[in-house]
Amino acid sequence: MGKKICWGIIFITIAINVVMLQWTIEAYLGLEYEKIYGYTIVGVVSAIIAFITFLKWRKLEYTSE
Amino acid sequence: MTDKKKLGLNKKDSNDDMINLVDNLNRDDDMKFNRRAFLKTAVGTSIALGLATVPFSVRAMLGMAEEEFERTEIAKTADVPKGSSVTFKYPTDNDPALLIHTKNGDWLAYNSACPHLMCPVFYEPEKEELVCPCHKGYFDLHSGQPMAGPPQRELPLIEIDISNGVVYAIGRKVRHG
Ligand code: FES
Numbered sequence: 001m002g003k004k005i006c007w008g009i010i011f012i013t014i015a016i017n018v019v020m021l022q023w024t025i026e027a028y029l030g031l032e033y034e035k036i037y038g039y040t041i042v043g044v045v046s047a048i049i050a051f052i053t054f055l056k057w058r059k060l061e062y063t064s065e
Numbered sequence: 066m067t068d069k070k071k072l073g074l075n076k077k078d079s080n081d082d083m084i085n086l087v088d089n090l091n092r093d094d095d096m097k098f099n100r101r102a103f104l105k106t107a108v109g110t111s112i113a114l115g116l117a118t119v120p121f122s123v124r125a126m127l128g129m130a131e132e133e134f135e136r137t138e139i140a141k142t143a144d145v146p147k148g149s150s151v152t153f154k155y156p157t158d159n160d161p162a163l164l165i166h167t168k169n170g171d172w173l174a175y176n177s178a179c180p181h182l183m184c185p186v187f188y189e190p191e192k193e194e195l196v197c198p199c200h201k202g203y204f205d206l207h208s209g210q211p212m213a214g215p216p217q218r219e220l221p222l223i224e225i226d227i228s229n230g231v232v233y234a235i236g237r238k239v240r241h242g
Contacts, residue, residue: 007104010104010107010108010111011107013111013115014107014110014111014114017111017114017115017118018114020114020115020118021114021117021118024118024121024122025121026217027121028121028124028125029180029182029183032218032239032240033125033126033128036118036121036122036125037122037125039118040118040119040121040122043114043115043116043117043118043119044115044116044118044119045115046111046115047111047112047114047115047116048115050108050111050112050115051108051112053108054104054105054108057104061101
């Protein structure tokens, strides 16, 4: 996995998380509690993916010196 | 930076300290370190956004436990003539609600916090509709469904029971109709 792909993945997770946060707030105000859990799971998983991708990127970036 | 054959940007073929002072001004390095900082910020943003959804889930979990409804007196029928409404709180003190006596004599009750951004919704007797003045949201009086404006969800329906001239709230349906 190249550094470029890592960048791509990280930006995709940002996009996903922005949408998830917006939907979570809407579902919360709409009292649709079941949906909130789904959004939170997606949001947290995508945050974890972002972090793992960051570690991967860091390895590539700092060992290729 | 000791590679003499391939001279980078800002490099002079000399070992003189006073000439190679520009070493710390390398544009490529600058770009690289900025890119790194940028990516780190991006990762931080993504994680922060993802985790920001968690408190809502926690709140939702706590809120779900209290789905028990008490039979609560709202008003006496005599106090709410046709074409008027009264406000009350149901099921908790944080849930404003509206009891409506329509011109035809129907009794209806909804939570009155607009599902758009929580402004209070009003009963408009002339046109027999529910209006949110904040961003011009309109709801159907008989179903609580959004008709126009930004709201996308119906108003939670409060189930009522009328006996001996008193209107009671007995339950709530968030999804209905
Ligand atoms: S808060 Fe009711 S329309 Fe925006």
